[in-house]
Amino acid sequence: MTDPTLGELTVGVEGLALLRTLHSGDSGARAERLTEIRDVLGRADLGSPLGSEVDVDAGYVQWSRSYDGPLRLFAVESAAVRPLLEDRPPGTVLDAACGTGRWSEYLAGRGHTVVGVDRSPAMLDLARTKVPGGRFDEGRLDALPLDDASVDAAVCALAMVHVPDLRPVFAELARVVRPGGRVVVSDVHPFLVTLGWQAQFPGDDGRAYIRLHAHLMSDYAGAALAAGFAVRGIEEPLLTAEAAATPTATVVPAANAAAYVGLPAVVVWEFERM
């Protein structure tokens, strides 16, 4: 199987932009999309590979070097997550799949005792540097290295999209969070994953990506309710122009913006352990 190309992505983005423009009453924009599609189909330089797929473990060894770059979705995600974390009374908080400690650092700064868990030793090393007072352990979302009811709250940011099945993940969160504790979950919105968004980053040999799993809202809610959580809130902030900076943003900027800006970017859940 050959890697997808920038040309294929560009034609797809033009098509999505055209679909979203069809009933806008803007016939000029529709004509522009068709003209650009014809042009793109004839451009040999767009045949360049979009990147090669790597698995989660190899991927985060490479991505850890640039991860805090920051990522294009951070601003949209953190504007929705921060208000859910900022007024929490100080306690012990699990940062599940903590990565380089983006939320661990924030929580420690607000007086919490932080326990970070992640499967990637490379990401954990960076988290330890950022939060010297935190405890950071290697572990899996579906087998957390924590005792039952040992934390007051948890956050799991932009990580469930890496696991194929949410049920064992919510079962583990329900096991380690004490009754009454809150769990904040953010994730890449399934709308984008279904449209082909992957976790893209500069790899060791050029562009690389880790494949993402799309979870429907009913997958999150079903897994959480079955594990013993109640839903306390859900938000779906939309893609801004900055957050929609995909590889086609420089090739066909108008089509890229018309295709993506305004689509749901992330989902942010707040659950309570019953």
Ligand SMILES: C[S@@+](CC[C@H](N)C(=O)[O-])C[C@H]1O[C@@H](n2cnc3c(N)ncnc32)[C@H](O)[C@@H]1O
């Ligand atoms: C996109 S990063 C998010 C990191 C951090 N939560 C943040 O918001 O910046 C995803 C993280 O999930 C971790 N991860 C992926 N699958 C995991 C699993 N099954 N168990 C534990 N960590 C996992 C990766 O190693 C990576 O550090």
